[in-house]
Amino acid sequence: MAAEVMPSRKRPALQHPHHNANGQVSSGQPRHHGDEADMDAFSIPKLLQSPTSGHKPDQYDDMENLEYPPSLYSGMELYLPGHLLSAPREKKVSFLDRILAKYRPNGERARKHREYRERIRFNYKPLHEELYSLNPDHVFVPGFLNAVKDGSEEALRKIIMEHSPGVYTFNMLEPTFCAKMLDEVQHFENWALEAKVKVMRPNTMNNYGAVLDDIGMEGMLHELMMGFINPLAGVLFENVGGSTLDAHHGFVVEYSMDRDLDLGFHVDDSEVTLNVCLGKEFDGGELFFRGVRCDKHVNGESRPEEVLEYSHVPGRAILHAGRHRHGAKAITAGQRTNLILWCRSSQFREMKKYQRDFSSWCGECLLRRKERRRKLSNAKRQLAA
Ligand SMILES: O=C(O)CCC(=O)C(=O)O
Numbered sequence: 001m002a003a004e005v006m007p008s009r010k011r012p013a014l015q016h017p018h019h020n021a022n023g024q025v026s027s028g029q030p031r032h033h034g035d036e037a038d039m040d041a042f043s044i045p046k047l048l049q050s051p052t053s054g055h056k057p058d059q060y061d062d063m064e065n066l067e068y069p070p071s072l073y074s075g076m077e078l079y080l081p082g083h084l085l086s087a088p089r090e091k092k093v094s095f096l097d098r099i100l101a102k103y104r105p106n107g108e109r110a111r112k113h114r115e116y117r118e119r120i121r122f123n124y125k126p127l128h129e130e131l132y133s134l135n136p137d138h139v140f141v142p143g144f145l146n147a148v149k150d151g152s153e154e155a156l157r158k159i160i161m162e163h164s165p166g167v168y169t170f171n172m173l174e175p176t177f178c179a180k181m182l183d184e185v186q187h188f189e190n191w192a193l194e195a196k197v198k199v200m201r202p203n204t205m206n207n208y209g210a211v212l213d214d215i216g217m218e219g220m221l222h223e224l225m226m227g228f229i230n231p232l233a234g235v236l237f238e239n240v241g242g243s244t245l246d247a248h249h250g251f252v253v254e255y256s257m258d259r260d261l262d263l264g265f266h267v268d269d270s271e272v273t274l275n276v277c278l279g280k281e282f283d284g285g286e287l288f289f290r291g292v293r294c295d296k297h298v299n300g301e302s303r304p305e306e307v308l309e310y311s312h313v314p315g316r317a318i319l320h321a322g323r324h325r326h327g328a329k330a331i332t333a334g335q336r337t338n339l340i341l342w343c344r345s346s347q348f349r350e351m352k353k354y355q356r357d358f359s360s361w362c363g364e365c366l367l368r369r370k371e372r373r374r375k376l377s378n379a380k381r382q383l384a385a
């Protein structure tokens, strides 16, 4: 599957999952955090059925780069969910753009994306050219590099820590590489602002951040996935296509006190996700995990052993299945930027179409299978008695 980027760049008003006393998700459903093409009901923002009477909508005539006529935004504003009525106009525009994007033909979306990439390719001058090709000695810390070079399961397992089933972390990126990536992203954003280029956001849930593939890092990230994630994923995520990763979507997410603070509960459009903190300094922003689930069971309860909270450390990577339900808590100070690589396997996706039982990776399918087996053996025992 190609690493397509959605043109719509805003997220819906997110709800945090509510946790009951033992830390289980008692309500709040994970949203599918994915490309526009893969979006489903969980990630589509919704308008109210009737207009809010007495609300005086903003005027949008003076805003630049609007995708639709200003009067359309004023008219639709009356139908915005209550919490957005007094939001800044940019927030309202992005919410409405996400709704309207569904009505653009796919071809137009692809054309816009192509034009966006070409504009960057011809006009954007990178700050750190060296980031655009993979130089392992400059990118990775020696421990990680040596383990991958060794390639044995034993060497790979030595550098990783498993925090709860299926959530692994390891030191991965050199501090100088992290710093350069942060500079490059800032440099790109400054250029976009000056050149009046609207930055296409990484996915349906982020208001900030950028797609690294769009700015010219697609080849570098592909090499990173094939050479350095595949070996690990083959060992740790064989059950979700970890040994056949062949496509990616690479981006950065950005949080700060005047931007996005958190990221709602969701699953990724990936088989395996690599998430590495680049810095800078921040408080809060912990990732929370609630177990791996298939489509059918994505909204089910989690078990206590599946509940995990993890604090990001700059340079340290997390590797988890895309279907591992998760979200990021609000940062309480500073600024956090993470590099995310959604790794996909075309083969796994094709095979999944023919399957109905996912007990090799879905916690709920597994539980039900065990239950069926238990009943069957009980019945057999009774028959034999
Ligand atoms: O903020 C984070 O570290 C998590 C980001 C994430 O889950 C995603 O982009 O899919």
Ligand SMILES: [Fe+2]
Pocket (backbone or CB within 6 Å): 033, 266, 267, 268, 273, 326
């Ligand atoms: Fe995610």
